Amino acid sequence: MSQYPMTVHGANVLREELNILKTVKRPEIVAAIADAREHGDLKENAEYHAAREQQGFCEGRIQDIEGKLGNAQIIDVSKIANTGKVIFGVTVTLLNIDTEAEVKYQIVGDDEADIKHNRISINSPIARGLIGKTVDSEIEIVTPGGVVEYEIMAVDHI
Known part of the structure; x- marks a missing residue:
């Protein structure tokens, strides 16, 4: 398995x-x-x-x-050196380029995902778009409401 x-x-x-x-x-x-x-x-x-x-x-x-x-x-992401790259388990601070709203998400496993606590599944569109990107990168995420542009402001290993 x-x-x-x-x-x-x-x-x-x-x-x-x-x-x-x-x-x-x-x-x-x-x-x-x-x-x-x-x-x-x-x-x-x-x-x-x-x-x-x-x-x-x-x-x-x-x-x-x-x-x-x-x-x-x-x-345990806290034991992994922070290179500024988005990997599983990190907490990512994003800035919505259009609205200038800031949001934080932790990328977690499917069973742990809880949007009320800003934990998103590794398999979600946002997480898939973030994995491998670095701080200051701009990304486009396709959502049901259309394409949303974000800038990665911070990547925290907490």
Whole structure:
């Protein structure tokens, strides 16, 4: 299987979720199933069926996270020398040439992307346009609203 890039922060978030699922959620669901079994006939026991469904979701998520962490190539950008070049994991400050609005994006893996926190996927059009470029470069990004021109103001390894 191929490896998927992931930041240290993204890996830590997944490990935390995995820990909660295994140590908190899984025992809660097992207890709910045991409690529901005591209520008698399982064919018409909605609590039992709901708990079993929750168990399926929980186990599926545990397998999903373990698979992602197993195939992750964790990249700690803070340990890579800053050459001013845009690479995976960096935080890029961009200036929209038309509006003069400044925006910061961190380039992260697909599972970590969260536009509300200015984390964009390595596979997004903006990130693909930025990778390999350097500070003071001007780039054109094709967006659904048309072509947007940006200037790379800073590249931070944080």
